[in-house]
Amino acid sequence: MGGNLYMEILKVEGVSKQIKNHRILDNISFSIFENEIVGLIGPNGAGKSTIMKCITGLYHMSEGKITICGYDLKSDSSNALKNIGVSIEYPSLYPELSGHEHFKIMANWKHLDSKRIEEMEQFSDLKDGLYRATEHYSMGMKQRLVLALAMMSKPKLLIIDEPTNGLDPQAIFDLRNKLLTIRNEGTSILLSSHQLSELDKLADRALFIKSGKLIKEKNMDELRQNHSIYRLEVSNPKNVLLLLKNSFIKEHILYMQCDSKEEFSKSLQILIQNDVLVYSLAEVHQDLETYYKELYKG
Numbered sequence: 001m002g003g004n005l006y007m008e009i010l011k012v013e014g015v016s017k018q019i020k021n022h023r024i025l026d027n028i029s030f031s032i033f034e035n036e037i038v039g040l041i042g043p044n045g046a047g048k049s050t051i052m053k054c055i056t057g058l059y060h061m062s063e064g065k066i067t068i069c070g071y072d073l074k075s076d077s078s079n080a081l082k083n084i085g086v087s088i089e090y091p092s093l094y095p096e097l098s099g100h101e102h103f104k105i106m107a108n109w110k111h112l113d114s115k116r117i118e119e120m121e122q123f124s125d126l127k128d129g130l131y132r133a134t135e136h137y138s139m140g141m142k143q144r145l146v147l148a149l150a151m152m153s154k155p156k157l158l159i160i161d162e163p164t165n166g167l168d169p170q171a172i173f174d175l176r177n178k179l180l181t182i183r184n185e186g187t188s189i190l191l192s193s194h195q196l197s198e199l200d201k202l203a204d205r206a207l208f209i210k211s212g213k214l215i216k217e218k219n220m221d222e223l224r225q226n227h228s229i230y231r232l233e234v235s236n237p238k239n240v241l242l243l244l245k246n247s248f249i250k251e252h253i254l255y256m257q258c259d260s261k262e263e264f265s266k267s268l269q270i271l272i273q274n275d276v277l278v279y280s281l282a283e284v285h286q287d288l289e290t291y292y293k294e295l296y297k298g
């Protein structure tokens with residue numbers, strides 16, 4: 001995914017954001033291409049929401065340039081923002097209005113016809129709930145309404161912050177399917193989440209943020225294939241940690257990461273030479289969580 005074959009939907013170039021003496025974003029650059037789901041990952045306070053706020057025009061950037069579908073966000077913000085659908089932070093709905101009323105307001109604002117209202121009401125899956133005040137909605141219903149509203153004008157880019165917050169497993173599963181449908185119908189998605197296992201299933205690419213900096217950008221296929229991780233049952237795991245610099249312990253289990261067959265056989269030799277008894281050895285796929293732990297350790 002990505003590369004020049006695909007149209008560049010979003011281009012972020014050297015974006016920094018300073019509030020008083022605090023540099024919240026530091027020279028961030030990345031692009032999002034057509035038909036991609038890109039995950040924004042990083043610990044609390046890393047700057048994920050701030051990037052999203054800069055892209056959606058909620059925050060002014062201190063330095064840099066953002067282009068959305070070829071429109072410069074600073075000099076042509078109305079055309080740039082026309083191409084974005086947004087769901088940021090806690091869904092901001094009018095508590096006393098129904099879902100249906102929200103759709104009507106949005107259609108009016110975006111000059112959309114009643115056919116589009118019907119389509120998106122169906123997409124929201126709210127059924128009878130459409131005619132109830134949103135203050136009586138569950139978290140899952142609110143999320144579905146906000147997502148459908150964000151998609152009303154078929155934006156080229158959907159920005160969505162922590163979408164799985166407070167959702168039960170079925171709602172998370174439904175949301176995942178909705179986001180995949182949205183992507184397949186031609187909207188790219190920038191999504192921030194702490195749910196790494198969920199991002200593992202959804203994202204085509206991941207951006208890793210730390211202290212306001214983009215520290216790594218990874219294609220998810222590359223992340224899964226590039227390194228082999230082995231799960232080991234050994235006589236003395238702590239000793240192995242000292243012997244092999246490519247080993248780590250996760251949930252009391254020892255793992256070693258090998259980037260080549262040579263590294264694998266060399267590591268095994270070291271274990272044998274040091275009288276470590278290996279009871280079992282299994283290859284596991286590297287997941288996002290393991291990669292995250294390695295990247296952010298220390």
Ligand SMILES: Nc1ncnc2c1ncn2[C@@H]1O[C@H](COP(=O)(O)OP(=O)(O)OP(=O)(O)O)[C@@H](O)[C@H]1O
Nearest residue numbers: 019022024042043044045046047048049050051194
């Ligand atoms: N308006 C503001 N004024 C001062 N500091 C701010 C402001 N907005 C954000 N920050 C600071 O910028 C840093 C990044 O915040 P941001 O909300 O972007 O992080 P995040 O990665 O989204 O975190 P989380 O995972 O907790 O949502 C934090 O240290 C935060 O306190």
